Amino acid sequence: MPLSEFDIIARYFAQATPGRDDVVLGIGDDAAVIDPPAGQQLAVVIDTLVAGVHFPLETDPYDIGWKALAVNLSDLAAMGAEPAWLTLALTLEQSDEQWLAGFSRGLSELAGQYGLQLVGGDTTRGSLTVTVQVAGYLPPGQALTRQGAAPGEEIWVSGTLGDAALGLRLVQGGLEAGDSAAEQLCGRLNRPQPRLSLGIALRGMASSCIDISDGLLADLGHVCAAADCGAALQYADLPLSSAARDLIAADSGLGDLPLIGGDDYELCFTAPADRHTDIQVLAGQLDCPLTRIGRIEVEPGIRCLEQDGSPRSVTGQGYRHFNESS
Amino acid sequence: MPLSEFDIIARYFAQATPGRDDVVLGIGDDAAVIDPPAGQQLAVVIDTLVAGVHFPLETDPYDIGWKALAVNLSDLAAMGAEPAWLTLALTLEQSDEQWLAGFSRGLSELAGQYGLQLVGGDTTRGSLTVTVQVAGYLPPGQALTRQGAAPGEEIWVSGTLGDAALGLRLVQGGLEAGDSAAEQLCGRLNRPQPRLSLGIALRGMASSCIDISDGLLADLGHVCAAADCGAALQYADLPLSSAARDLIAADSGLGDLPLIGGDDYELCFTAPADRHTDIQVLAGQLDCPLTRIGRIEVEPGIRCLEQDGSPRSVTGQGYRHFNESS
Incomplete structure (x- = not known):
């Protein structure tokens, strides 16, 4: 029955x-x-x-x-x-x-x-x-919101980027990796670990914060739009897991996934440059990698720069429902 | 787009x-x-x-x-x-x-x-x-719960019973009614009016309360189970809309719907008999029909009695997901 x-x-x-x-x-x-x-x-x-x-x-x-x-x-x-x-x-x-x-x-x-x-x-x-x-x-007034980023501030992310998107390609069969790398990437896709201790520790330290669910560019885009500003990112500074680094090295067509792949569930936050050391100390205290990936700028839009300073051309965007055909 | x-x-x-x-x-x-x-x-x-x-x-x-x-x-x-x-x-x-x-x-x-x-x-x-x-x-401690009914207490319901179940039969095409009756019954199915003022007014007055979403017998059954008691209902006392009364008079096969039909979203509550007059006054103040339909008894189970005191045999039960085939 x-x-x-x-x-x-x-x-x-x-x-x-x-x-x-x-x-x-x-x-x-x-x-x-x-x-x-x-x-x-x-x-x-x-x-x-x-x-x-x-x-x-x-x-x-x-x-x-x-x-x-x-x-x-x-x-x-x-x-x-x-x-x-x-x-x-x-x-x-x-x-x-x-x-x-x-x-x-x-x-x-x-x-x-x-x-x-x-x-x-x-x-x-x-x-x-x-x-x-x-x-x-x-506590009242302590919420971290998407608003509040200001030009000159540093942009940080926790953990590593693109793992879940690579994990999804492995699951869907369009990509292959060694057992250990596959297990790591699929784990990131299926069992993301929310950054709760980090969020609480960033109260009063971050000027804005968002979680990366739709991809770094899409979510950082919300932060920039809310503050009427833009951002410049250094592609070489994006934190990658060793598994992601190897897969991208073998197939440069995967290189945009750390920028546009969804399901990372890392935090992207901004903070004044004078909090740089505090944030590095926090990373050690929480045993949570925190990486500065760029800066907030006055000019709207997000620019991703290669190591030689030339702009990286990024195809695709974060995942959005209902407009896949647009 | x-x-x-x-x-x-x-x-x-x-x-x-x-x-x-x-x-x-x-x-x-x-x-x-x-x-x-x-x-x-x-x-x-x-x-x-x-x-x-x-x-x-x-x-x-x-x-x-x-x-x-x-x-x-x-x-x-x-x-x-x-x-x-x-x-x-x-x-x-x-x-x-x-x-x-x-x-x-x-x-x-x-x-x-x-x-x-x-x-x-x-x-x-x-x-x-x-x-x-x-x-x-x-307010702390004022929640009306399913627990708290006691033998001897009166059982009340707001509004009328069975209208939504009849409305569903009209929509599904298994039943016909005049325009005005159909409009009334389908309105009860599609746009139920939650009894919020009544719920607030019953704080401190009702000993237990539940909303009738799965049918009177099923929901009153939860109240009885929570208090380890039973209930006796008078079928003739069940409040019916004129539209429901006419349809049931024409087809006695619909007569169990006020007992087992879902989607009524009326409140069923119990109260000590000495609150009877207070509840009648409340019905007038809120312009909300409140009808005493039976009593809580020591013996487990719900008995529905005809006007001559004989037990009514009820077929079917309240709507439950996942066990339609059982």
Whole structure:
């Protein structure tokens, strides 16, 4: 007999995440009830992953559960917020217990890392679609936003760029790599690690911050547009993993992926040049690579420069829904 | 040229709802930032409507926008919460501007009635699926929950029962009615009016409360299970609209719909018998019909009695996903 909606919740979700003191009433009533800490603001995000669009249909359900939460946590990281609780809207073709067990485990493991509680949700029948909504807390006035970059400031990114886009090409079969490199790149695609500690540490230090979900150029473009300015990037300064470096060295046609590849979930932030040393110290404290990749400029648009100072011509853009044909 | 995700947000959602003082940062950054009122708890809900499952594919987009918000507001009403802000995750086959304009107008009109602000969302490509998440405020300890019913207490419902289920049969073509009755019943199906004022007024008066989304028997069953008790209902006391009464009089096979039909979005609540007059006064103050339909009993299970005291045999149950074949 197939599982009912209530069985699914009881078996795979009700106990999947740790309890929290600020959750007065969790799963099982018409609504969850939360007691937010006094004097804190709430940062709220919602993101959807659609099977066949955001992940290949055959993706491991563990990875889908992990990533559906991770992409939201990355948005909270970009705001400098500390995540607290989530709701889940899960649309499924059928109640496949093996799939549900894997999905629940992926979601649960990442939620457990940050002490997040699943407080409510909705389980419906239809094409596989996963929507997660997460809320976190912030001291008033401390949110990192896309606004606030100013000419002369340095542009930084965390981690490495382009790995997830290369991982996707490996999964789709258009590219080949050694086992170790493939595992590393596919891990970056399927189980991104949100930069939450970094976001919190950047409060009061970064002038603007965004997470790189649609590709560096697209997301940095939002920062520049919000501040009515532009940017110059040094291509040679873009941080690459050794696996990405090798693949790009072997096929220069992949060279734009660190600029335009989506799904990196690293933070891109700006800061005054006099915070350069503080940021380097932070990188060591958090054990998180932070690389200066360019500067904010007055002139609108983003210029990517080769080592000899000539402009790099970049084809393609970040991933956008609905205008693939445009 | 098709609209991009950013165009859709700017054109149809960014200005669709009124601004609020507690929203520090709305649509357009990685997350929204909210400043919840001091000393209030937060009630949080999320609900999904899937095309072809929760509404027929040809449903007017205005009605889809309205209903996607209404079903969530009904959950907040059942908690006694005052709704404040929402997020929207919208998955669309394509960016159809006429559809988006209608959907946005439906969502916007209901949000406007209660001063709700749309603070963020995600627009993705895939089968039409609408997830809305709403948060509202509550004084600490005042939430109406499913727990708390006690033997001897009276069971009440707001409005009338079975209208939406009859409306669905009209839409699906298995039933016919006059124009005025059809309009009334389809309106109840497509544009339910959440009972928010009632929920707030029931704080401190109702011992338990739930909204009737899956059918009276199924939802009252949750209340009884939570309190480890049962219920006796008088069939003749179930409140019916004149349209429903006429259709059921003409076809007794429809007679169970007030008990098992979904999508009513009325409130079912319990209260001690000594609050009977207070509740009748409340019905007048709110201009909202409130009907006592039975009593909570010690014996588990729900018994529905005919006027002569004999048990009514009810076939079918409330709508549940995933176990239609069981």
